[in-house]
Amino acid sequence: MNAIEAILSRKSAPRLEEPAPNDHELELIYKSALRAPDHGALKPWKFLNVSGEGRGKLAEAAYKAIKKSDPEKALANKDKILSAPFRAPLIIVVIASTKEHEIVPEIEQILSAGAAAQNILIATHSLGYTAIWRTGFLAFNEEVSISFGLDKSDIIIGYLYIGSTDKKLEAPEVSNFNDFVYKWS
Ligand SMILES: Cc1cc2nc3c(=O)[nH]c(=O)nc-3n(C[C@H](O)[C@H](O)[C@H](O)COP(=O)(O)O)c2cc1C
DSSP: OOHHHHHHHOOBOSOOBSOOOOHHHHHHHHHHHTTSOOGGGOOOEEEEEEETTHHHHHHHHHHHHHHHHOHHHHHHTHHHHHHGGGGSSEEEEEEEEOOOOSSSOHHHHHHHHHHHHHHHHHHHHHTTOEEEEEOGGGSSOHHHHHHTTOOTTEEEEEEEEEEBOOSOOOOOOOOOGGGTOOOOO
């Protein structure tokens, strides 16, 4: 599959099963992530690789963090929070590990982390796996970041759920690019 084929055929799926990428494939996936465009070579990224029992630990930490900042929300969503990580055998939590810099503002570092996340989705798909990028209230939440042992300047920008599916996925919708492109010629 070449790059254009991988980009055009990638499709998300909400529930994923084993198998997940093996160690060799994960190395390729992470190397792809690290090729994201990066102004100032700041490498403003961290990745939490969560699998097996790590998923339970992730859920517990997230639940406790949300309970601390918003007890009502935590109680109302307890089952959802605790079961969320079990929707796939592997989760890569993508973090914008932002740094003070006189030229490169935080937004550029967050965009760079977003590009790393997209590289992970494309690499994963080209290796024959399926994924979905999710956020919800477990992202962009300082308490949750701290409960995962991250720094205050770390921003969780996405949970990439990765695995396999035997469901036939619908072909991706292809929008008419002319609706979005304004030509200056
Ligand atoms: C930053 C970001 C956050 C997202 N968060 C969620 C989410 O929390 N839940 C969800 O169902 N889809 C979420 N999505 C959308 C899915 O990842 C996916 O793109 C969408 O379901 C369309 O499917 P497709 O990727 O096959 O086109 C998010 C996408 C992005 C870029």
